[in-house]
Amino acid sequence: MEGDIDAIDSVLRITKIRVAYHLKCSEDQMDPVNRAYEHHPIKCPAYMTFRDAIDFSFSLETELE
Numbered sequence: 318m319e320g321d322i323d324a325i326d327s328v329l330r331i332t333k334i335r336v337a338y339h340l341k342c343s344e345d346q347m348d349p350v351n352r353a354y355e356h357h358p359i360k361c362p363a364y365m366t367f368r369d370a371i372d373f374s375f376s377l378e379t380e381l382e
Contacts, residue, residue: 320371333372341380350379 321333342350354377358364364373 331371333374336373336375338375338377339380340377341382343382347379351377 318334318336320331320335322329323332324330325332338354340350354375358368358373358375367373
C-alpha cells in the first residue's frame with residue numbers, strides 16, 4: 318500500500334491510496350482469489366468510509382505455485 322498526501326487549502330490531506338495485492342496461489346484457487354479481489358472494496362469498511370474523500374486504486378498480481 319502506498320499513497321499521496323497533498324496540501325489542500327493549507328491542510329495536509331491523504332488524497333490517494335494505492336493497494337497492490339501480490340498473491341501466490343494454485344491454479345484451482347484462481348477463481349476464488351479473483352472473486353474475492355473483485356468484491357473486496359465494497360466489503361471493506363475503510364474503503365466504504367473514505368471512498369468519496371480519497372481516490373483509491375487496487376491492483377492484483379498473482380503467481381502460480
